Amino acid sequence: MRVLLLCLTFLWPALLHALPTALPAPGGVAILSLGPGGAQPRAGFNDERVAVVPTDGGWKAVVGLPLSLQPGDHRVEVTWADGRRSWHGFTVHDREYGESRITIDEERLVSPGPEDLKRIEAERARIRKALATWTDTVPDFNFAVPAEGRFSSGFGLRRFINDQPRNPHSGLDIAAPTGTPIHAPSPGRVILTGDFFFAGKAVFLDHGYGVISFYAHMNDIHVEEGQVVERGERIGDIGATGRVTGPHLHWTIYLNRTAVEPELFFER
Template identity: 50%
Template sequence: MIRSMRCIAIVRVTFLAVVALAACNSAVADQSDNSFRLPTIQQTPGGVAIIELGEQGGAAPTATFNDIPVAVINTNQGYRALVGIPLSTKPGTHDLKISYSDGSNTNKSFGVIKKDYPESHITIKNKRQVNPNETDMVRIRKDRTAIANAKRYRHKNILGLQFDLPTEGIKSSSFGSRRFFNKQPRNPHGGMDIAAPEGTPIYAPADGYVIEADDYFFSGNCVFLGHGQGLQTFYAHMSKIDVTPGEMVVRGQKIGEVGATGRVTGAHLHWSVGLNRTWVDPELFLSE
């Protein structure tokens, strides 16, 4: 799906072709991104670390965390790495591996402190959504591959670093909560739930690129937007999707509507923010 969408982008629109070609290039940003405000620093599991890379001007360094490339931003004060810290990260000291344009390499350490996320107990009436049958499992495995592929996608240019709340509703602080579905432990919650009636418009929170738009067993109708350098936003349980993979979207553009598709207890938008293929707390990127 992602490969084919790049081809479509190349054929259809010159600007998309530029973005799509940049996607093939794993290099980091070389344009000045001074207009972008950096996210709030929170060095906990599920948070974001911002590391000075100690080089100004010239070609951008590259950096990896857990062998995954991280976002590198060109700021007024030189290059900065934005590191998404997975919820599974153990508190302590961790290393960012940096490679400079002259071929030299170094490690920079940063600390991660403990954060206690609350437990969340959810009752799901459709038992198959908690204990899927074999047919469901075939689909779930296919979804997992598609989702993993979407999360790997990164294009070079940063299009936005600061996000508006994507829909009008009541936001929860449930990111990171340790979830139990029908008393059974499951993965921690990787996003912010925003309660809103079915049909409420969902808007792109910043300029971006539609990586994927599809229907998944657990997440229902979903959209993945890429904002550059592996920064992504993800929208789940939608009743309607208004965008297609390969399309550019601008901040404030309607991308779909709130719904109750997939594993839900009611209509809401599940909104995730990803950096280096890990979900981080969306609150750290909100503009207000």
């Protein structure tokens, strides 16, 4: 009996296949039932491959919805193992995100010069490549909060830097003193580390099926590219590197190369 219980405890996370909280809105996650078992189908949304995970009720697509997505009817295209195709519609509702205005004094960080722009473009190419990573590992969608601190700036905020409109906030900011540890919120593999113009010292983790998380403005990086990390493993420390107004962790979760609301992944 004791052995059985131990086995069940051990198998529980694998059997559960917890999914993120569904929020069919721009910046949210749509979860669609594709149908019963059989071989794993392949699904796409706006030309991006999306995660398809096995659940008790058959295959489910877990679709990241861009902040720029228009509310209304959308659909996911599914290709089954026998070549058959099907379309699965869903409705996206409007969602209001607030706005944030910050002031950055260092002009170079606001309006980079030609040399900086060259560097920024090269870094963007490396980041695009990392975000295109696909591994056939079922992600553990139950994410822990990666660092202790105050949620200082929410996902999706419409931002203005020195009164100039910028892209909306692609992540969640957690403010804490420099040196506060950052832990991997879910098992993964380190696919990119670096010291970037805007992001400062940063780490990208691949969790499988196009689920990628990103940690920016670190003071120290404690992992190397290629390293496999367990949930809870320290990947670095909070800092104030890159374009920041103070020490904090900027944390983004990407699904199908789309930044989505991290709070949808918190342990339930």
